[in-house]
Amino acid sequence: MGSFIGHALPGTFFIMMGFWWTTKNILKSVYKKHTRTCYLNSKTLLRRIEIWEGVVVVIMALTGIAGEQFISGGPALILYKDGQWNQILGWHHTTMYFFFGLQGVTQIVCFTTNALPLSLSKLMLANAIFVETFIFYNHTHGREMVDIFVHQLLSYTTTAAGLVAFMEFLTKNNVLLELVRSSLILLQGTWFWQVAFVLYPPKGRATWNLSDIGNKMFLSMCFCWHYASIVMLIGVIFALANWLVKSRLRKVCTSEVGLLKHVDREQESEEEV
């Protein structure tokens, strides 16, 4: 890290995962809402998807670790050199990636064998996110105000994401909680890109004054704008998914599903209003 690419890479990873989780959860929820009958067929498919998700997470984590250790003057797996810790910040990042990798491995093991309980993978996710928060909190010693602040915002996001992941683990199958977590992961991803642009502006752009209180105040607002965009994006995806599933199902089994939908809607409105 300590470079544009070092912030853009994890940002891209988080955006990809956040986007994928959002889409998966919305599709699952919408599909479940419209068809309660043919739900059981997709069991094996879902299980396979979870396994592939785990594999992708592991690959991302390994990429990140490799990038931190060997590219652009990383520590190259040497922890202690010349009487002091060797590139401790690079090792911090390695540790963060490692915990996400551990989550991926857990997910693969959970869904291939039946040895571990399924919700363990969610617990490991909360764990990985909390470790990330903890390391970010001990990461920015002696830097400039705005630099510290943008990393603080990252650790606020991850604190919230970790808490939500933990709540998901306690109360299973709440779609909205899963969406909240996905949105926070997306926020983290886009914010990593923002940090990259603020701390390491590409050539041709003006550098930011890292000790200007005005910049800090702008960035705190900018952070909210990121979240507003993400929330609206998720809303659009939800509406699209709803429309897509509805129109596709109408072709297949018009009369029958229509009947079911009518019943569902009534039940829901009774529950929720």
Place this chain on the structure above:
Amino acid sequence: MGSFIGHALPGTFFIMMGFWWTTKNILKSVYKKHTRTCYLNSKTLLRRIEIWEGVVVVIMALTGIAGEQFISGGPALILYKDGQWNQILGWHHTTMYFFFGLQGVTQIVCFTTNALPLSLSKLMLANAIFVETFIFYNHTHGREMVDIFVHQLLSYTTTAAGLVAFMEFLTKNNVLLELVRSSLILLQGTWFWQVAFVLYPPKGRATWNLSDIGNKMFLSMCFCWHYASIVMLIGVIFALANWLVKSRLRKVCTSEVGLLKHVDREQESEEEV
């Protein structure tokens, strides 16, 4: 903002919404308690009320945004001017209003179409309140002690309100939680008025010494008095609503409801004592 009217306007908005939510929740709860039979008739009415609520929130948010941007030397939608951020505080307020507007839009969409889950609007409310807290927290750099303190009190209130709104989202249909949230929104509203009077005293009144510890200690107590008044007000509304619904229902269906009420009361006392 930065003026009496800039604090009185959001104060008025919050008082209106808080008062409306209080009344709505109390009436819903009292009505439900006394008549379990004719409850289903009011479904469509409730749905329509929620939609109108959303519309009002959107109008309030737009009013607030317009006021912040164009009245009394606001930034007029220009973010960056002459090498520095243009009126960043005005933009902060705009952002806060925007998130409340987003909540209003979500509520309208949730209750007109069936595309989004109904409890999403509650989640967006928690979200808007947390964003408000976050921005207030990064808002008062370099001001005087009492100025910072009165804004801190606002962010304490919003933190509590946000947490309660989130709890409502998790545990649906708990009337008392809804009342707690309404009371905190009311508190926020009256406190905005108090802040207006403290920071921008109307002509003819003495100005407050913003660095006097005595004033800080008085205001911390005053904050509690606001809440005490609100709690007592809600108690009175509850009693009035109870008496009103009871006396109106007695006219309609004396014998039948009396029987139901008797059963209900017993069930409740068994549950709650």
Place this chain on the structure above:
Amino acid sequence: MGSFIGHALPGTFFIMMGFWWTTKNILKSVYKKHTRTCYLNSKTLLRRIEIWEGVVVVIMALTGIAGEQFISGGPALILYKDGQWNQILGWHHTTMYFFFGLQGVTQIVCFTTNALPLSLSKLMLANAIFVETFIFYNHTHGREMVDIFVHQLLSYTTTAAGLVAFMEFLTKNNVLLELVRSSLILLQGTWFWQVAFVLYPPKGRATWNLSDIGNKMFLSMCFCWHYASIVMLIGVIFALANWLVKSRLRKVCTSEVGLLKHVDREQESEEEV
């Protein structure tokens, strides 16, 4: 306040209430455990007890307010005098007592009429305790280290007590939560007495050095000892109550209850182990 008696009085109030709540909850729980048959008879009794509890709380609050305002040079209901706030600390204490009085009134109204939901009194208790925390937090400006520290410990206790009271409000009828809250109220009571002895030692005793770190470290430990004593006391009361109810019931209906008890015990061990 600002005197030995000013700390001893609320201490005594909290000890009395804590002791009473402990005893009530333990008796209720033990009685319920041993006899599930004759439980319904005690409904009216319980209701009457709650009302009297409310009356006692109101009397305590009024005593406290009167003491703060009129005895030993209090503000005598004058808020602003000679261009500054009049005895703001006395007003702080008055505010605290007032919120506890409000809780008492709510409890009386809840249990005499059926206009308000019963769990409102628990919510008002959480509210009163949080207000106390908030005021203590803004109360000790410019004092010496140990003085600040002993008040901080009070506000830690009340934070915990407030959270537990709020949890009680959400999850009704958990005996152990009620005992935790009672124990924290007792802790607060005994700690008020400790504070009285530390800050205003009776004549003939050495005064404490309020800026000695050793004293601070001792008091933090002493605080734990208070809690240990309280926990052990509650354990003893529980065992006594259990033995008492058991032996009294044995006389009344030996064979029948014995049978019930046997069934209960099995059910419990299945649930809890």
Place this chain on the structure above:
Amino acid sequence: MGSFIGHALPGTFFIMMGFWWTTKNILKSVYKKHTRTCYLNSKTLLRRIEIWEGVVVVIMALTGIAGEQFISGGPALILYKDGQWNQILGWHHTTMYFFFGLQGVTQIVCFTTNALPLSLSKLMLANAIFVETFIFYNHTHGREMVDIFVHQLLSYTTTAAGLVAFMEFLTKNNVLLELVRSSLILLQGTWFWQVAFVLYPPKGRATWNLSDIGNKMFLSMCFCWHYASIVMLIGVIFALANWLVKSRLRKVCTSEVGLLKHVDREQESEEEV
């Protein structure tokens, strides 16, 4: 304390308890999963195990107290000497051990008599852990940066462990929560050993520079590595236990259990996916 052995002893205690709890919970969970039929036979055994657990905890606490008070120049039960508190840090440690002893006693009483509710022992555990956190928080006045930091990490761990223990008390019988708590206790244990090596390096090893920010950053990462190792260890124990119970049960009642397992797996996947 203040010595290598003074940190290694509690470390060993926590590692032993953490390891034991992990194994017990995993075996209980795996056993329950594979055989729902023969479960009831083990009731008495479980009860006896809990009692012995209590006895071991009491013995550990007494050992710790004795060590603190009488070995290596401890306070020898004298609290006040020569006008000042006598070895206040030793008394702090005594207090911590005492609360764990109290937990042990509670557990013995809960499981031998039926006077106290069973979940009280879990509450007392949360209590003991919170007291430990509180004392550590008031323990490190005036020490060097790294020294303070490693104790802070201990109190973070215990805060988390206390919260999880409290959640266990509220939501009974969640195996994964019990494993989280066990893992945090193990983390505490191994971290005590790490602290011993950092603050009191054995002869022949270099001493650590306690005011070097590099060391602090390394230790914050090292803390995460400890946790990663523990999580992986627990994973391995889980897999081993699963394999062991499966293979042993296969011998006893092949066809019957196979059938049950098939049903269980389906139910689970329906619940959790």
